Amino acid sequence: MMRSLSATVLRRLVEDPRRGASGWASRALDRAIDRVAIRVLLGSQFLMIAAGAMAGAETLRTVLVLIAHGVLAVVAAGVLREKLPLVVLVAISYPCFVIDWWAAPTLESPLLFAACWMVILVNASSGVLVRGRRAFLVPVVGSLLTPVAMLVTRPERQFAEVPMSFAVTGLSVAVVVRLGYGVLWGYVRQADAAAEAAEREERLLAATRAASREAAEDARTLHDTVINTLGAIASGGAALSNPAEVRARCARDIEAVGILSQGGQPPVAWENLLQQPGITVVRTGLSQVELDSYLAAQGPEASRALGGIVAELVQNAAKHSGADRVTVDVGRTDARLVVTVRDQGRGFDGQVPPGRGLALSVLGRASAAGLAVDIRTAPGKGTAVRILHAPAGPEEGDGGVMPLPGIEPVMAGVRRGAAWLWATGLILVGIVLAISNHHGRPTHEFTMVGIDAFSCVLAWVATRRGRRLGKAGTAVLAVAGAAAFLATAVAVGYGLEAPVRWQALGATGPLVLLVALAGRRGLAAGGMAVAATSVGTALFVAGQSWQAAAIVMMAGAISVGFPVGWYGFQVALARIGAAAAADQRRNHLAQVDAAVTRSAAESRARWRAAGLHRSLSILREIAAGSRQPDDPAVRRACGNEEFHLRQLVRLDPDLVRMGRWLVRALSLARERDVQLVVRTGSSDLNLAQADRAGRMLLAAVAAAPTGQSVTMTLFDDPAGMRLTLVAPHPHLLGLTDLQSAPQGVHTLGDQDFVELMFEREQVGARAA
Secondary structure, eight states, X not given: OHHHHHHHHHHHHHSOTTTTOOSHHHHHHHHHHHHHHHHHHHHHHHHHHHHHHTSOOOHHHHHHHHHHHHHHHHHHHHHHTTSSOHHHHHHHHHHHHHHHHHHOSSTTOHHHHHHHHHHHHHXXXXXXXXXXXXHXXXXXXXXXXXXXXXXXXXXXXOTTTTHHHHHHHHHHHHHHHHHHHHHHHHHHHHHHHHHHHHHXXXXXXXXXXXXXXXXXXXXXXXXXXXXXXHHHHHHOGGGGSOHHHHHHHXXXXXXXXXXXXXXXXXXXXXXXXXXXXXXXXXEEEXXXXXXXXXXXXXXXXXXXXXXHHHHHHHHHIIIIIOOSEEXXXXXXXXXXXXXXXXXXSOOOOSOOOTTSTHIIIIIXXXXXXXXXXXXXXXXXXXXXXXXXXXXXXXXXXXXXOXXXXXXXXXXXXXXXXXXXHHHHHHHHHHHHHHHHHHTTOOOHHHHHHHHHHHHHHHHHHHHGGGOOOOHHHHHHHHHHHHHHHXXXXXXTGGGTSOGGGOOGXXXXXXXXXXXXXXXXXXXXXXXXXXXXXXXXXXXXXXTTOXXXXXXXXXXXXXXXXXXXXXXXXXXXXXHHHHHHHHXXXXXXXXXHXXXXXXXXXXXXXXXXXXXXXXXXXXXXXXXXXXXXXXXXXXXHHHHHHHHHHHHHHTSOTTOHHHHHHHHHHHHHHHHXXXXXXXXXXXXXXXXXXXXXXXXXXXXXXXXXXXTOEEEEEEEEETTEEEEEEEEETTTTTTOHHHHTSTTOEEEETTEEEEEEEEEGGGSOOOOO
8 A cells, every 4th residue: 555655646746737737717717827937936036135245255156146146037028928848947046046055155144055055946946847757857856966066165064054955946846836736736627627517518518509400400301392382282172273373483492492402491482472372462661672671780590580480470371261351460669579460350269379480480480589479369360470570689698708607716726735735745845844854843833733733724724615714714814824934933943043944934825825715815915914014124134143034034025925926826827728718619619519519410411311302303303294184193192292392391400310210210111101200209319329210220121012101209218219110011120220228129000119218317408
């Protein structure tokens, strides 16, 4: 077990947690850390230049310090502008520290104190900035080789005083930062995986909806054109009184279906919709120019839906009302368009049977297009249908791309997770350094560790279950930060006793928690408390040593400056996260559009397998005049074609995947003169299941004798989806695919039947 744990820790140290990460949260964290860490390193060079100027070293050594950190500042600026590689900045930071060590006149020099903290920042930053295994190897090698260079340049100084402390501190920081960084990236990867899963589900749902929408619209187009024309010819009577108009109508239908089969939608010509054989259509209200202007502003979908509904109502009046005239009134009420289709015919009881007629081509189309329909009728009282269209207002998010949902909770989780990791890692490093700095002797560094641990517990208790950190909690953590700073100061004699051992970051545990949990309010409270404590401490020791006072002020600057940088990290994370989420959303919406287009095209492909060529062939011959619409044989053929096509358009449009197979099966049954009865709900199968069920259905239809019937049912079941096939005996027995069914094929009398169950978790999602 210990070996496994060691292997896990080693892998976490050397592997790059960012490898393969591509989600918006990963990009936000990566960019925010890069920018803030490099800016902190850049800013620290100005502190180093100030410390070098007041170090009191020899002139040559002071000049070298200023030049070294000036060069380092230029390199940091170049890295920030992406003009120089990051590894250059990290690589020259260690030689700069050696120069500071060599130039510092004493171990109590503010220059050496500042240099130690600069290189600690370098160690921590390299663990999160450098890519690949070098992120851990660079600080480890630097922590081991730099002490050797320190001994070579100043051999007279005691080994255990600074070089040993440097190695222990550097290695501790490198280990803790890499482990904590890996944990933080684990959380971010989970957020990205959740976002990716949500996007994948959204794309699937959008594609399914598009396919369902296109299937429904295509069915309505067929109903409004070919099916109604075939039905009118098959019914005879007044519909055939004007042969020239019948031929023109057939020609228009052929053109419309040709556009449909190529993946488009035929344009709506209102003047054609209102020229129906067998009835006089009277237009009132808005002129055609005014109507066209209104519809052009609403888009082709609204025009197609309104035109299709009006055409269906006019044709219903011609076929069923017994009236010789129908009125179509187009008016405006405020910004809304109101179309009323009225006849004085026989009327009906107002009941609309589902799945056909008015339910399919009027109510279904209106619902899909967002139209309101009001049907008023009674036996002997005629029928009036009112269609109301209201222009859609601007949708939420117009003018921009809505970001991914849940961005703020993810960002809050990253902020809090990073803060907890920092506070916890600070405690672990503090214990290690307290032991190594004082060889296990009790000092106030352990007091600092206790204060930091108390702050973590307090913050966790105060904010668990999603609660916000209140004013009292903010005040206590601010005081804890000041107390932790004071404890670290006492541990090194207020900068008078080996100040290079000062754990100046000890106070940042409570302050970072304040920044994460209370934002600017927490930063202000904690920062002022620590700043006031550092100023008071500096004044207290100023009479004994101005260098000690300067070190105290530097420690205070580090303790306050780090939370300020952390706040900058939070701001950058939020800003970059929003931009990255918006970019990902744009890309996702582009993928959704592509999926919708592809799915719609695939949905329309079903009509190429629907056997439309026979219907179109008859209409083409009538349009050309080679066959006459009043010929009894032509009327019978039209009736047969109408029946077949009505079967197709009654298929539930939500059956996106299974619907393609049902279309093929109905066409095959028609070619073989087999009666295929299909009964389904609206729940679809997934792609693999639909392929299996569809192939079995085609095989069953192909095996059935001419003149016989095959019945297929597909419905929801508590255990999943239940599919049954019934066909004349013994024609299902020889089908190989059916023999693999769990229950096999059964025979009852002269019928064979097979039943299949598809598990619920594998069933395709129903289009909403």
